[in-house]
Amino acid sequence: xxxxxxxxxxxxxxxxxxxxxxxxxxxxxxxxxxxxxxxxxxxxxxxxxxxxxxxxxxxxxxxxxxxxxxxxxxxxxxxxxxxxx
Amino acid sequence: xxxxxxxxxxxxxxxxxxxxxxxxxxxxxxxxxxxxxxxxxxxxxxxxxxxxxxxxxxxxxxxxxxxxxxxxxxxxxxxxxxxxxxxxxxxxxxxxxxxxxxxxxxxxxxxxxxxxxxxxxxxxxxxxxxxxxxxxxxxxxxxxxxxxxxxxxxxxxxxxxxxxxxxxxxxxxxxxxxxxxxxxxxxxxxxxxxxxxxxxxxxxxxxxxxxxxxxxxxxxxxxxxxxxxxxxxxxxxxxxxxxxxxxxxxxxxxxxxxxxxxxxxxxxxxxxxxxxxxxxxxxxxxxxxxxxxxxxxxxxxxxxxxxxxxxxxxxxxxxxxxxxxxxxxxxxxxxxxxxxxxxxxxxxxxxxxxxxxxxxxxxxxxxxxxxxxxxxxxxxxxxxxxxxxxxxxxxxxxxxxxxxxxxxxxxxxxxxxxxxxxxxxxxxxxxxxxxxxxxxxxxxxxxxxxxxxxxxxxxxxxxxxxxxxxxxxxxxxxxxxxxxxxxxxxxxxxxxxxxxxxxxxxxxxxxxxxxxxxxxxxxxxxxxxxxxxxxxxxxxxxxxxxxxxxxxxxxxxxxxxxxxxxxxxxxxxxxxxxxxxxxxxxxxxxxxxxxxxxxxxxxxxxxxxxxxxxxxxxxxxxxxxxxxxxxxxxxxxxxxxxxxxxxxxxxxxxxxxxxxxxxxxxxxxxxxxxxxxxxxxxxxxxxxxxxxxxxxxxxxxxxxxxxxxxxxxxxxxxxxxxxxxxxxxxxxxxxxxxxxxxxxxxxxxx
Numbered sequence: 021x022x023x024x025x026x027x028x029x030x031x032x033x034x035x036x037x038x039x040x041x042x043x044x045x046x047x048x049x050x051x052x053x054x055x056x057x058x059x060x061x062x063x064x065x066x067x068x069x070x071x072x073x074x075x076x077x078x079x080x081x082x083x084x085x086x087x088x089x090x091x092x093x094x095x096x097x098x099x100x101x102x103x104x105x
Numbered sequence: 106x107x108x109x110x111x112x113x114x115x116x117x118x119x120x121x122x123x124x125x126x127x128x129x130x131x132x133x134x135x136x137x138x139x140x141x142x143x144x145x146x147x148x149x150x151x152x153x154x155x156x157x158x159x160x161x162x163x164x165x166x167x168x169x170x171x172x173x174x175x176x177x178x179x180x181x182x183x184x185x186x187x188x189x190x191x192x193x194x195x196x197x198x199x200x201x202x203x204x205x206x207x208x209x210x211x212x213x214x215x216x217x218x219x220x221x222x223x224x225x226x227x228x229x230x231x232x233x234x235x236x237x238x239x240x241x242x243x244x245x246x247x248x249x250x251x252x253x254x255x256x257x258x259x260x261x262x263x264x265x266x267x268x269x270x271x272x273x274x275x276x277x278x279x280x281x282x283x284x285x286x287x288x289x290x291x292x293x294x295x296x297x298x299x300x301x302x303x304x305x306x307x308x309x310x311x312x313x314x315x316x317x318x319x320x321x322x323x324x325x326x327x328x329x330x331x332x333x334x335x336x337x338x339x340x341x342x343x344x345x346x347x348x349x350x351x352x353x354x355x356x357x358x359x360x361x362x363x364x365x366x367x368x369x370x371x372x373x374x375x376x377x378x379x380x381x382x383x384x385x386x387x388x389x390x391x392x393x394x395x396x397x398x399x400x401x402x403x404x405x406x407x408x409x410x411x412x413x414x415x416x417x418x419x420x421x422x423x424x425x426x427x428x429x430x431x432x433x434x435x436x437x438x439x440x441x442x443x444x445x446x447x448x449x450x451x452x453x454x455x456x457x458x459x460x461x462x463x464x465x466x467x468x469x470x471x472x473x474x475x476x477x478x479x480x481x482x483x484x485x486x487x488x489x490x491x492x493x494x495x496x497x498x499x500x501x502x503x504x505x506x507x508x509x510x511x512x513x514x515x516x517x518x519x520x521x522x523x524x525x526x527x528x529x530x531x532x533x534x535x536x537x538x539x540x541x542x543x544x545x546x547x548x549x550x551x552x553x554x555x556x557x558x559x560x561x562x563x564x565x566x567x568x569x570x571x572x573x574x575x576x577x578x579x580x581x582x583x584x585x586x587x588x589x590x591x592x593x594x595x596x597x598x599x600x601x602x603x604x605x606x607x608x609x610x611x612x613x614x615x616x617x618x619x620x621x622x623x624x625x626x627x628x629x630x631x632x633x634x635x636x637x638x639x640x641x642x643x644x645x646x647x648x649x650x651x652x653x654x655x656x657x658x659x660x661x662x663x664x665x666x667x668x669x670x671x672x673x674x675x676x677x678x679x680x681x682x683x684x685x686x687x688x689x690x691x692x693x694x695x696x697x698x699x700x701x702x703x704x705x706x707x708x709x710x711x712x713x714x715x716x717x718x719x720x721x722x723x724x725x726x727x728x729x730x731x732x733x734x735x736x737x738x739x740x741x742x743x744x745x746x747x748x749x750x751x752x753x754x755x756x757x758x759x760x761x762x763x764x765x766x767x768x769x770x771x772x773x774x775x776x777x778x779x780x781x782x783x784x785x786x787x788x789x790x791x792x793x794x795x796x797x798x799x800x801x802x803x804x805x806x807x808x809x810x811x812x813x814x815x816x817x818x819x820x821x822x823x824x825x826x827x828x829x830x831x832x833x834x835x836x837x838x839x840x841x842x843x844x845x846x847x848x849x850x851x852x853x854x855x
Contacts, residue, residue, distance in 0.1 A: 037566045037567065057563070058563055062623055065305060065623040066624060069621070069623070
């Protein structure tokens with residue numbers, strides 16, 4: 021799981037073009053949206069594309085993202101359970 | 106000018122009909138045109154769409170256009186609607202040279218660009234289509250099918266483009282710039298748009314249900330509509346009757362998010378309020394609102410809040426006609442304005458089809474057609490980036506409480522308060538005056554400052570270079586102007602965020618229609634720049650974007666000057682922003698669009714603040730005019746009229762700053778025209794330093810203003826070294842000539 025979390029952080033940084041950020045800067049338990057990293061709805065859509073590209077997981081409803089993208093840890097857990105690649 | 110603005114003709118084409126009669130019949134019989142995809146070649150068959158029920162060949166046949174002529178679907182639909190509008194207003198081809206044409210579109214000839222993109226990159230096949238990518242090209246194609254209009258320009262504010270074209274047209278009539286203008290918009294469905302909206306996950310796989318609890322997104326549509334706006338005096342003279350009256354209009358910026366509307370609908374609220382105020386009509390008098398009502402959860406909630414804030418408990422009957430046509434994006438403002446005109450003429454409220462359950466906190470729309478006499482209606486059109494507009498349309502012959510009865514606008518002094526640039530010269534500085542950087546390469550990219558002072562890394566995550574440059578120059582210009590904020594943000598851009606457009610097109614062409622990034626799509630709309638500057642500077646004022654070839658900046662400047670003359674605004678941030686990638690440089694060179702002969706192409710970001718208070722000024726703007734498609738004789742006549750109007754003599758110009766760029770044909774034209782028009786005024790140039798780009802004319806204003814402020818002309822700006830002298834500088838005329846047919850003249854004074 022730790023490895024997945026680290027990889028996921030790298031993929032998030034790349035997908036969202038978070039210049040100057042390193043995986044260590046992201047707390048896997050902190051909120052990605054709102055108070056935490058301060059991401060928004062477009063970032064959520066980018067994360068959906070990222071999950072489909074890297075893990076073969078296709079979300080049909082953007083509101084599902086709200087639950088899944090709560091934190092990197094929650095996201096990693098979801099990916100581990102649902103990944104197709 | 107006095108009297109109301111009349112709508113003396115209109116034409117429309119959409120999924121529910123190829124003309125007004127078919128459209129009316131569909132509206133009266135609740136017949137939707139949304140259905141299974143039939144014309145666009147795409148793998149996304151799962152989305153219902155509102156296509157115009159003709160393929161390109163059928164449209165060409167209808168219009169009598171030969172098979173080998175270069176056209177785009179957007180232009181073809183535009184011609185069909187324009188034809189109907191001109192006929193209804195009884196406009197003959199002899200009248201066209203005295204009439205303006207203003208169109209709105211978002212992606213211009215994208216139907217061709219997405220089809221031929223890889224050819225553009227790799228070979229010479231289809232290179233004759235390269236130029237049609239430009240939004241302005243589609244407008245010209247549409248207009249020139251009927252003749253040579255007096256002027257043509259193009260607005261690109263995403264889904265409110267056509268509404269803003271109507272607003273510009275009305276402002277031009279009010280300023281006495283024309284007696285008749287034809288205004289509206291056109292947009293076809295493209296793979297680019299369908300996949301872009303899909304990447305934003307706002308397309309519904311079922312027929313859209315605006316304001317319904319179960320609404321799950323929009324259906325994409327297409328179409329075109331044009332209105333003939335005319336002064337009462339002109340209509341009387343011609344003996345034509347009004348179809349309706351444009352009583353008021355408003356434009357405001359939500360300044361909230363690039364694709365989402367604010368929860369309280371601030372931009373929409375302001376736009377509607379302004380339309381009522383301009384018309385001088387009480388809110389109780391509004392009989393119907395044609396909602397923007399796209400069917401996305403976000404839009405309908407936000408629009409409901411805006412309407413409730415404005416109308417309180419007494420919300421007028423309201424419906425969205427998007428279930429009939431799908432969301433016709435850029436054209437929706439004029440298409441739905443025509444629906445409103447039909448509703449006023451035939452006394453009915455169009456139904457909000459597919460509605461069954463009220464949404465939380467939302468309005469309850471008119472869900473069945475209602476027969477009712479109507480007098481005043483509001484028509485909303487909102488765009489990405491929060492470019493929100495609203496029009497107030499009244500039944501012909503209704504009591505006139507229209508603002509046009511007021512006196513003509515007075516001439517107010519206008520000053521250039523500040524001007525900042527980022528380009529191939531040292532950014533945000535005037536070092537080019539003393540230490541110009543010289544380039545040998547035909548294409549060079551901007552020298553960027555550190556953007557950290559202007560945008561935080563988290564804010565910058567989705568911003569291409571053009572956006573960061575626009576924000577940096579805008580913030581610097583506003584700060585240097587001494588104003589705390591500006592009343593309007595008006596931007597010109599030829600190709601917008603072309604870097605992101607390229608990435609999206611490239612992915613679409615190579616990887617197909619799956620897993621596309623929403624970021625690249627949303628940045629590809631031309632109005633991203635202007636709306637992002639509004640978001641960054643928290644500005645809810647008037648906000649529009651012009652995208653029309655080499656006069657994009659000039660059109661923006663014209664708009665600012667018009668509104669200052671009308672007293673609508675006291676200050677404006679006028680931007681000219683274009684970036685260029687190596688790939689698009691090669692494509693545009695191949696298409697003969699730029700990079701000809703010895704021309705150096707660059708990138709340009711210019712932000713200019715205009716204001717009416719001279720405390721901290723660079724120079725005074727004595728006059729501005731744009732001239733289109735002139736014969737030598739009419740050019741001379743019009744230039745002379747321009748100088749008479751501003752009470753100056755041509756001999757009072759010290760210097761003419763020209764767009765001489767290394768393009769032989771265009772340079773020759775500059776030299777000959779200047780000799781003919783301005784006699785022995787000394788010629789200057791700036792494009793050898795800053796490069797050619799679509800909005801480089803903005804750099805001309807910047808250069809002239811800085812020279813006037815400094816009281817000196819650097820020797821490297823002189824076209825003829827023999828002209829170099831230390832003569833005093835009082836006035837510089839900035840002359841822009843785009844495509845050898847569009848001119849702008851800006852006279853600046855120390």
